[in-house]
Amino acid sequence: MEKQCYQSTEVNFGIFNNAQNTTVNGGDFSVAGRDVNMYKTYHYLSSNEEKKIQDWLAAPDxxxxxxTTLNKQVAGTGQWILKEPAYLQWKEIGGILWIQGQAGSGKTFLITGVIEHFRKASFPTFMIYHYFDICDNSEAKTTFQGLLLSFLLQLGAQDQNIHPALKNLHEASKSGLLHFQPTNTELVNTLIEITKDLVQKGYQIHIMIDALDECKEEEEVWNFCVKMTSLTSIGIMITSRYKS
Structure with missing residues (x-):
């Protein structure tokens, strides 16, 4: 199935957690900064140990x-969103920002532009992202577990460093205390533990999820997002097609 892109001039923003629903018109549609304190939180990994963690999680890429999306994107595409009140409110207070649009309206280009903006950020923030993709042959990008593994690898193990919570989960799996592949519940609990720890240490955390409608388990993903924002002051951006 080939994805097609069309131009659109309207996208609906729904902000949850102490915010309002708004509709924004405008624009044609056609890992974040770190500081030295991060390395006081994470444990060092050798390149061999890092590969073992990556192989164990087997997270989708x-x-x-x-x-691919960034390379196809025309410079400046979707940058208008960075000035929209709905976006600025979400960036400041967190919660869930849900962007809906027609198929092919360019939602992936829009969220990719926001991801790129956060990747260039100089303030202490963690930004993680996941693209649901029905065109992925492995099907790992169409499941809730694929999202959890993707997030855990990005948030828990980066640049040859590992968070203690992920290290403990890995050690428990190796010792036989858990299944070799953790359950979704174990993955969620570990993500929550890492997120709470980082927020308590002053980091901002923003999560980007593209094409929720291409996930086989939309409700599980939505419940996960609600749970995460209810427990921690983080921001989650979701794009999807309009609900019928």
Whole structure:
């Protein structure tokens, strides 16, 4: 199935958690900064240990979606969203920002532009992202577990560093205390533990999820997002097609 892109001039923003629903008109549609304190939170990994963690999680590679979209994107596409009150409110107070649009209206280009904006950020923030993709042959990008594995790898193990919570989960799996592949509940609990720890240490966390409608388990993803924002002051951006 080939994805097609069309131009659109309207996108609906729904902001949840102490915010209002708004409709924004405008524009044609056609990992974040770190500081030295991060390395006081994470444990060092050798390159061999890092590969073992990556192989164990076997998370889907969403960087390919990000880089492919970015390379196709015309400079400045979708930058108008960065000045919209709905977006600025979400960036400041967190919660869930849900962007809906027609199929092919350019939602992936829009969220990729926001991801790129956060990747260039100099303030202490963690930004993680996931692209649901029905064109992915492995089907890992169409499941809730694929999202959890993707997020855990991005948030828990980066640049040859690992968060203690992820290290503990890995050690428990190796010792036989858990299944070799953690359950969704274990993945969620570990993500919550890492997120709470980082927020308590003053980091902002923003999560980007593209094409929720291409996930086989939309309700599980939505419930996860609600749970995350209810427990921690983070911001989650979701794009999807209009609901019928």
């Amino acid at each position: 969403c960087f390919t979606n990000y880089s």
